[in-house]
Amino acid sequence: MSQNSLVKRQFGHRARLALLPAEALKADAQAHAARTMWNLLHAWWQTMPKGKRTLANADAAIRQARKDIDFLGVLPAQAAQAVLKTYLQAWKNCWDGRADAPNFKGRFRTVTSVDIPQGRDLNITRVHRRWGMVNIPKVGRVRFRWTKNLPVGKHAGAENRITGARLIKDALGWHIAFRVQALEAKPAPHQGPEVGIDVGVSVPLALSDGETYEHGEWLTSEEKARLLHWEQRAARRKQHRRPGERTSRRLRRTHDRIAGLRAKAKRRALDWQHKTTTHIARTYGTLVVEALTITNMVKSAKGTVEEPGKNVAQKSGLNRSIHAEAWGRTVTMLTYKTAQHGGTLHKAPAPGTSQRCSACGSTTPGNRESQAVFVCKNPDCGWSGNADHNAARNVLYLYRMGLALIPAAGRAVVRRARRVKPATAR
Structure with missing residues (x-):
């Protein structure tokens, strides 16, 4: 196969981790240290003059913070450098107009994650058909769910390899997202309609x-009843909390159960979309x-x-x-x-696609009688049908007209x- 028929592709693959309680505590500590590192870096950035906001000064500040603050030592040095890289990229996105300015990260309102920027630190092996093993710095060898063939062992090379990973914690537990680089055959032009x-x-x-x-619904009737029960319990427990008082552990466990059910619904929605x-x-x-x-x-x-x-x-x-x-x-x-x-x-441009009749091309006020039914008000046409299919045909018509x-x-x-x-x- 010639080199011109190959294309380099970068994608992510997310897998569920099976952490022991002690390993989960280590991962939690690293994630909180990474969040603290971000907040310290943001505070340093806000207080320093513009002329001293350089990569070298920021790197020196991070190294000094790891020496002065003991609990930041649980975060690997490469992960701390990844925090700096992500923070600088956030400012670049802000300056380019793609995002808002970075801000402080709260303990309960941000994604709990730790970056592993170097793929060679992972040392991935496949145990058997359903499980694999991965090395997480300062956590150890842990199991993860093997649901996709990854370029490891004899299948890995300079063009087919795992370039890094990120540990992510959601309401359903810890997961690992691999960054994969693969050299694949360039697809032939699709001959479909x-x-x-x-x-x-x-x-x-x-x-x-x-x-x-x-x-259909993403949650069953039993799960929706359970979600309503926990939401009502959380509302009752909030009534007994004084203004400024910290959230109790009991209320926090209730919020965790609510988040777990909502995360389950989101995963089912993602599965349907994929x-x-x-x-x-x-x-x-x-x-x-x-x-x-x-x-x-x-x-x-x-x-x-x-x-x-x-x-x-x-x-x-x-x-x-x-x-x-x-x-x-x-x-x-x-x-x-x-x-x-x-x-x-x-x-295709969206304006008018839901009001235009796909049969005669007229756009008459009141064509769409309801959310589901389309009836053309043109006396010479009178076509009626499903409103969504009519809009889809109009979208295809704009493409065929070169618009x-x-x-x-x-x-x-x-x-x-x-x-x-x-x-x-x-």
Whole structure:
């Protein structure tokens, strides 16, 4: 196989860790030390003059902090350097307009994580079909769930290897996210058909060829009843807490149970999104989606004191439904999966796609009678059908008329999309 037919791909793989209680305590200590290191670095950055905010001075400050503060010693030196690198990247993202300025990290409101920047420290081995072993600095050899073939042992090389990892703790326990670099065969152009995709709330994904992808509730009736029970118990226990009083351990355990159920629902939603987007990317060669500005769509309708908003409660419920469907994450998955299978993804302008009749092309006020039914008010047409499928056909029509944009395809798309993925993702 020639070198031109190969493409380098970087992606993440997340696996569940099986930590013993003592190992979990060590991982917790490292995560809290990393968060403290971030906060100390941010305080140093805010107090230093602009001329002295350099990489060398920041590195010297970190080394001195590790000598002066004992509990920071549980954090490996490479992980401390990764905190510095992440902090500087956060400022770069702020200066480029991609994110807000970095701030202090709270104990209970931020992701608990530790970075392992060097892949050679991991020393990964596969024990048997379901489990593998990985070395975590200053924690030891721990087991992780083996659900994907990783480039280790004789399968590893200069182009196929694990470049690093990150330990992440959520409501369901500790996980490890591997950063994998692989050299794979360049996919042949996908010969599948073209399809337009409309995202919605009542119907998550509607395709222009009439296909519909829907899902049920992410929690069972028993789990929803249990979630309601714990939420009511947390509300009752909050009533007995005085202003400024620390959260009790009992209330904290209740919050952990609530977070566990919500994390379970999120994992089921991610599983549905991955399976659905993979099937679409394998079936169709050209995908066309709407170029939605989701941040503007989910803005609050509360308004101001002088000019209060209307239908605030209804708009809040719609915003929650949009967030729950995670349209942006769906488009991100479709982007990199389509590129992996040799297809292309295009974005069409969103205005007018839900009001235009896909049969006659007229845009008449009141065409869309409800959320699910579309009836053309043009007396010469009168076509009626599903509103979501009608919007998907309009999206595909804009692409065929040359009004859609195509993002940069290929390796850059795959690499950028994989970084955004919750692992990522993230």
